[in-house]
Amino acid sequence: MAVVADKSKRYDRGIRVWGAHGQEALEAARVCLLNAGPTGTETLKNLVLGGIHSFTVVDGAKVTPADLGNNFLLTADGLAASRAQVATECLKELNESVAGSYVEESPRSLMNSNPDFFRHFTLVIATQLSEAGAVTIDKICRQHGVRLLLLRSYGLLGYVRPSVPEQRIVESKPDSKVDDLRLSNPWPELEAYAASIDLAGAEDVLHSHIPYAVLLIKAAQQWRQEHDGQLPGSCAERTAFKDLLKSWQRHIDGIPLEEENFTEAVANAHKVWAPPTVSSELRAILEDSCAAHITQQSPSFWVLVAALKRFIEQEGQGQLPLEGSIPDMHASTQQYLELQRIYRAKADADAAAVEAHARNILEAAGRDPASLPTSEVKHFCKHARYLRLVRCRSLAEETEPASCRADSLRAALSSEETAANAALYVLLRAADRFHATYQRYPGSFDSEVEEDAALLKSQANALLAECGISGAGGSAAGGVSDDLVGEVCRCAAGELHVVAAVVGAIAAQEAIKLLTGQFVPVGGALVYNAMACTTSVFAF
Amino acid sequence: MGLEGRWRDIDYLLTRQGNVVGPGFEPGPEIREFLQNDCRVLVVGAGGLGCELLKDLALSGFGNIDVIDMDTIDVSNLNRQFLFRMHDVGRSKAEIAAQRIMQRIPGVSVTAHHCMIQDKPLDFYQQFHVIVLGLDSLEARRYMNSVACSFLEYDEDGQPDLSTIKPMVDGGTEGFKGHARVLIPGVTPCFECTLWLFPPQTKFPLCTLAETPRSPAHCIEYAKIILWPKERSDDSFDADCEEHMKWVYEKALARAAEFGIQGMTYQLTQGVVKNIIPAIASTNAIVAAQCTLEALKMVTMCSTGLNNYMMYVGTDGVYTLTTPYERDEKCPICSAGVSYEVSPSTTLQQLIDGLVADPDLGKHLSAPSVSYGSTNLYMRGALEGQTRHNLEKPISELVDGEGSVIHVNDRKLVSAMKVRLKFNGTNGHMET
Numbered sequence: 001m002a003v004v005a006d007k008s009k010r011y012d013r014g015i016r017v018w019g020a021h022g023q024e025a026l027e028a029a030r031v032c033l034l035n036a037g038p039t040g041t042e043t044l045k046n047l048v049l050g051g052i053h054s055f056t057v058v059d060g061a062k063v064t065p066a067d068l069g070n071n072f073l074l075t076a077d078g079l080a081a082s083r084a085q086v087a088t089e090c091l092k093e094l095n096e097s098v099a100g101s102y103v104e105e106s107p108r109s110l111m112n113s114n115p116d117f118f119r120h121f122t123l124v125i126a127t128q129l130s131e132a133g134a135v136t137i138d139k140i141c142r143q144h145g146v147r148l149l150l151l152r153s154y155g156l157l158g159y160v161r162p163s164v165p166e167q168r169i170v171e172s173k174p175d176s177k178v179d180d181l182r183l184s185n186p187w188p189e190l191e192a193y194a195a196s197i198d199l200a201g202a203e204d205v206l207h208s209h210i211p212y213a214v215l216l217i218k219a220a221q222q223w224r225q226e227h228d229g230q231l232p233g234s235c236a237e238r239t240a241f242k243d244l245l246k247s248w249q250r251h252i253d254g255i256p257l258e259e260e261n262f263t264e265a266v267a268n269a270h271k272v273w274a275p276p277t278v279s280s281e282l283r284a285i286l287e288d289s290c291a292a293h294i295t296q297q298s299p300s301f302w303v304l305v306a307a308l309k310r311f312i313e314q315e316g317q318g319q320l321p322l323e324g325s326i327p328d329m330h331a332s333t334q335q336y337l338e339l340q341r342i343y344r345a346k347a348d349a350d351a352a353a354v355e356a357h358a359r360n361i362l363e364a365a366g367r368d369p370a371s372l373p374t375s376e377v378k379h380f381c382k383h384a385r386y387l388r389l390v391r392c393r394s395l396a397e398e399t400e401p402a403s404c405r406a407d408s409l410r411a412a413l414s415s416e417e418t419a420a421n422a423a424l425y426v427l428l429r430a431a432d433r434f435h436a437t438y439q440r441y442p443g444s445f446d447s448e449v450e451e452d453a454a455l456l457k458s459q460a461n462a463l464l465a466e467c468g469i470s471g472a473g474g475s476a477a478g479g480v481s482d483d484l485v486g487e488v489c490r491c492a493a494g495e496l497h498v499v500a501a502v503v504g505a506i507a508a509q510e511a512i513k514l515l516t517g518q519f520v521p522v523g524g525a526l527v528y529n530a531m532a533c534t535t536s537v538f539a540f
Numbered sequence: 541m542g543l544e545g546r547w548r549d550i551d552y553l554l555t556r557q558g559n560v561v562g563p564g565f566e567p568g569p570e571i572r573e574f575l576q577n578d579c580r581v582l583v584v585g586a587g588g589l590g591c592e593l594l595k596d597l598a599l600s601g602f603g604n605i606d607v608i609d610m611d612t613i614d615v616s617n618l619n620r621q622f623l624f625r626m627h628d629v630g631r632s633k634a635e636i637a638a639q640r641i642m643q644r645i646p647g648v649s650v651t652a653h654h655c656m657i658q659d660k661p662l663d664f665y666q667q668f669h670v671i672v673l674g675l676d677s678l679e680a681r682r683y684m685n686s687v688a689c690s691f692l693e694y695d696e697d698g699q700p701d702l703s704t705i706k707p708m709v710d711g712g713t714e715g716f717k718g719h720a721r722v723l724i725p726g727v728t729p730c731f732e733c734t735l736w737l738f739p740p741q742t743k744f745p746l747c748t749l750a751e752t753p754r755s756p757a758h759c760i761e762y763a764k765i766i767l768w769p770k771e772r773s774d775d776s777f778d779a780d781c782e783e784h785m786k787w788v789y790e791k792a793l794a795r796a797a798e799f800g801i802q803g804m805t806y807q808l809t810q811g812v813v814k815n816i817i818p819a820i821a822s823t824n825a826i827v828a829a830q831c832t833l834e835a836l837k838m839v840t841m842c843s844t845g846l847n848n849y850m851m852y853v854g855t856d857g858v859y860t861l862t863t864p865y866e867r868d869e870k871c872p873i874c875s876a877g878v879s880y881e882v883s884p885s886t887t888l889q890q891l892i893d894g895l896v897a898d899p900d901l902g903k904h905l906s907a908p909s910v911s912y913g914s915t916n917l918y919m920r921g922a923l924e925g926q927t928r929h930n931l932e933k934p935i936s937e938l939v940d941g942e943g944s945v946i947h948v949n950d951r952k953l954v955s956a957m958k959v960r961l962k963f964n965g966t967n968g969h970m971e972t
Contacts, residue, residue: 006615008807009615009616010615010616010618010619011619012616012619012807012810013616013619013620013816013818013819013820014619014818014820015807016807016811016816016818017715017716017818017820038599042825045622045821045825046821046822046825049618049619049620049622049821050619050820050821050822051619064545065543065544065545065546065548066545066546066548066549068543068546068645068646069543069545069546069547069548069549069550069599070549070550070599071599072595072599072644072645075644076543076646093625094622095618096626155552155553156553156843160858172856173855174855174856175853175855175856209752328754328755329754330748330752331752331754332752333752333753333754333799333800333801336752336754337754337799337800337801443552443556446556449556482559483559483560484559484560486558486559487558487559487560490552490553490556490557490558490559491549491552491553492552494548494549494550494552494553495549496549496550496553496600497549497550497596497599497600497829498596498599498600498829498830498832498833498836499829499833501592501595501596501825501826501828501829501832502825502826502829502830502833504825505821505822505823505824505825505826505829506822506826506854506858508821508822508825509716509822509823509826509854509858510858512820512822519716519854519855519856520855520856520857521857522857522858523857526858530833530843531560531843531844532844532862533720533830533834533846533850533860533862534860534862535858535859535860537857537858
């Protein structure tokens with residue numbers, strides 16, 4: 001019991017972001033790290049602090065002096081010892097509830113000798129692998145259904161690439177949410193409640209505590225009666241609508257009384273004529289083929305999307321199930337709670353209708369209709385408006401000339417906003433080719449920086465030419481600028497601590513998203529440009 | 541010492557010429573020697589950002605770091621403040637953080653200051669080349685801003701004197717979002733120039749709390765603001781005392797039950813009472829590393845600097861925005877002098893009243909003193925008697941004329957507000 005209490009205190013700030021259920025998901029996560037450079041150890045540090053279940057570090061190197069200049073999770077005492085072992089010990093110190101282990105072997109050799117090793121993890125974090133190594137681990141992880149994050153810190157360039165075939169997000173937790181109040185089309189119970197409130201007959205205190213939602217329902221109804229069933233459309237009509245509301249305010253000697261509920265009603269009048277709509281993201285999910293073909297294997301997300309679609313077409317009459325919560329509004333306690341109850345009851349009824357559809361769909365697919373808990377359906381309905389889906393291409397698809405999205409790459413290279421970061425993306429890949437050719441990264445030796453720049457540039461041009469992107473001779477139209485080529489050579493694949501810290505922290509955020517199923521992960525390659533302090537996400 | 545080659549990666553950046561660098565960058569081993577031996581950096585705050593900043597600075601080659609924080613370590617810090625352990629709870633954040641950095645990174649010196657930022661004299665802040673802020677309150681940021689701006693001097697052409705600029709880097713986080721910004725007084729906006737970037741706190745009207753509570757938060761605020769002073773007037777409320785927090789929770793719970801309000805929890809009570817901003821390790825790490833990188837660029841010019849604000853939003857994919865915010869030329873804290881129009885016949889008393897009533901300047905003032913050059917025109921406190929007679933004099937008799945800059949001081953300010961007087965010529969135009 002004491003341990004439980006301590007945990008809720010220790011993880012309190014995180015739980016406020018992702019909830020107790022998010023914390024539970026983290027505490028179940030088994031994470032594998034490839035390479036214990038600063039990019040890797042910083043990522044794990046952030047996750048160990050957050051309270052994952054366990055981690056395993058795979059690294060075949062020994063601790064060198066250069067490691068001590070950029071990695072906080074190694075010690076000077078550990079010089080020449082196994083980097084995997086020293087990092088594991090330092091990481092375990094951060095949180096005694098997290099178990100840690102290590103394998104002293106190079107990731108490349110482990111991937112080749114024992115690909116099954118990776119199947120036991122929830123998430124693999126592969127750092128500082130060349131493109132060839134990244135393609136290999138991506139294939140292994142996809143085969144075993146293990147989530148993957150690919151990370152690079154390369155001089156002043158950072159790279160974060162989640163690789164999950166499909167991330168289905170119920171709790172996307174958008175920054176701004178819309179209030180679904182149904183003011184212009186109340187369902188019978190809400191309509192009856194609004195009608196039961198007698199504006200003219202209410203004494204002053206009550207009159208100034210009628211929730212604005214009720215005022216707007218009444219005003220919308222009256223307006224429709226007076227305007228052939230239409231809502232206010234033009235600017236002038238909307239002003240007139242607000243004047244109608246104001247005309248209901250109480251006056252003393254011709255001066256309107258200050259009634260906050262009316263002020264709120266006027267400020268929220270747009271909710272009458274601009275109710276929330278179905279977003280393009282949600283529309284795409286509803287139309288996805290996964291929802292059209294529910295099978296034995298379909299995840300419950302898709303079963304629920306299929307049910308949601310039926311609800312919208314049938315009971316919902318084009319509307320989503322009601323979320324059920326209402327914003328605070330100036331009102332008496334009793335009136336507000338009553339209104340809250342009415343909205344909640346409707347939300348419950350909608351969720352029950354969705355649940356019935358879901359059970360039918362399960363049955364039709366030959367599955368147990370009782371296998372879906374009611375709580376999951378309710379949770380789904382509450383967040384239905386904000387469902388999101390992220391599908392990452394495999395790394396092989398992204399990098400092979402036959403399947404890469406050359407048009408997107410070309411567009412990114414020629415758009416002013418993304419040109420520099422797209423060029424860095426190309427240069428990172430070109431640097432790997434350089435390494436494959438010359439067994440060193442460009443700029444490794446002070447005396448060869450300039451020569452290497454020319455060689456790196458030709459690697460970049462060759463890569464672009466393979467993708468059918470020509471005119472890459474450094475011209476403004478879609479080329480890779482000499483300035484950036486020079487900067488990539490200058491840093492000689494150095495793993496700067498600050499860049500690794502940024503990459504590792506962005507990666508930890510992405511890991512938390514992948515593990516909790518909350519928020520929306522990056523859907524492609526994120527490039528962090530530490531020179532310009534910018535990021536871009538590319539789905540090539 | 542066997543650590544030859546330890547700074548290999550950072551040396552690429554510091555010893556090689558680049559194409560994308562700051563003005564006047566001269567690569568060479570001297571830069572790292574300067575960082576190691578001579579450069580002084582202050583980290584304000586040893587919390588979520590502070591722990592990260594100390595580590596990042598030390599591993600970026602900074603050899604002399606000071607850290608100031610008045611707080612002690614709490615269990616709820618351990619989810620992100622990675623330099624602290626369970627057995628450190630209750631001890632000084634600054635001291636433990638300094639100790640842990642020095643233990644781990646040979647050759648780095650970190651000096652801890654376990655005190656309030658206001659306890660230090662201005663001279664203390666003067667000695668640093670750059671100040672990095674890892675704070676969570678606007679109030680503390682404004683204080684540090686007035687400290688940094690107090691060193692700033694302008695030449696006769698109204699250009700900032702570069703030798704008086706005390707640069708700062710600031711970071712902040714909330715959940716998956718954060719910001720990093722660079723403050724170069726006189727060049728980029730200071731906090732006062734861009735106060736609107738900080739959202740106001742939500743406050744509930746008292747009558748809602750007392751008469752028509754509708755949410756758990758209303759009940760919690762009622763218990764804390766109304767019931768506590770009424771029922772426990774002898775105790776001053778301490779949000780860090782568990783018994784106090786439990787009391788508020790019990791009272792709020794009872795009130796919620798009385799009104800039929802659902803969803804009351806102890807966690808929510810703490811959140812509302814302490815105004816807890818959720819903080820996680822990863823976001824702090826992103827922001828602190830970005831801030832450190834900017835401090836490094838500022839001191840070494842090894843790469844182009846941030847101009848001047850970077851926003852990071854990690855909730856929906858990753859979205860960042862870099863914005864060159866503009867200075868407020870009329871900022872009373874960092875400008876060469878805010879222009880203020882008066883009639884030459886305005887008395888000093890009228891001028892002071894006018895400043896306090898001014899919608900822009902008045903928010904920094906409560907009971908100002910005024911000086912002109914080395915002359916005290918009107919001083920509160922010990923010199924009040926000696927300077928009181930000036931209050932009745934017209935301002936034109938007290939200063940040299942059009943364009944004179946008077947210094948207005950106030951206990952709300954750390955440094956004087958500079959006001960450049962503009963005479964509007966029409967005698968007697970001022971309303972009295």
